[in-house]
Amino acid sequence: MDDTHEVSTGEPSDGATASERPGSVMPRRAAMAGVGAIAVSGLALAGCQVEDGGNGGGGGGNGDGDGGDGDGGNGDGGNGDGSGESIANTDEIPVGGGVVFDDEGVVITQPTEGEFKGFSATCTHQGCTVAGVADGTINCSCHGSKFSIEDASVVNGPAERPLDERALSVNGNSLTLG
Template sequence: MSNNRPSSHLLSRRSVLASGATAAAVPMVAGCGEDEPVTAPEPPKADTELLKTSDVPVGGCAVVSALKLVVTQPSEGQFKAFSSLCTHQGCEVSSSSDGEIPCTCHGSRFSLTDGSVIKGPAEVPLEEVAVEVKDGVVTTTNA
């Protein structure tokens, strides 16, 4: 059988499949490095009990996943709370006792004291939620 088309117009099955795979991969690669805006969830209403003070290590933090919060104790008796969603791509940060709030998804680290970025790729601090201690329990406030 002869083909009347010039050879420059013929595509092999392999080249068609290869070009399709390349085109399909481009959006996945392009989306990998982009930061989507991460919006912190609405903080819980005032007087919501988060956890016992004894559950938060001094110089560390404990995540309250159900409320999307992380509670820190930067120094003995000082408690802070922040959104537990990393501002880089929205992964939940992890509990720790090493002096920082870690996000294990991409390596960001945040301050226990003010939620500021210590190490990127995150560029925006964690949003703070006002808390107080009542009878050994960290509780949200209206402040």
């Protein structure tokens, strides 16, 4: 049996072979190999998807893979918002003032002795990073907004919303986000 399937071009046969008529004949094996390659590549791509915790079910496959070397996934994932790491000692934050930590995107204040607060360092007016803390306010130098060191409420606009609060833990002399 011939492994080719002739495609009619509407022209009379001239006796030419398949290789002499490009595009008019496609071997079945080539067609099936192409379909198989597409199916296998689809399964390979599906294997690269990021898991989201669901059980999504598995799809067939022939079990011929080697399973990998098991080296992936051993990183710590970074600290994201800095949670778990001490970013300051309590004695670094002045009573009645505060400090902006640019890298962590946070302002830590100490309104009264031993009371520490954490707020986002991003001004709610137009997203500038606040510049510093002075005279009982957290100050944005971009447009002059000022926020209370006690609760980050707006003391002076143009900002209309307070700074977002950030969770802050005190453990001995250590201040930790999260």
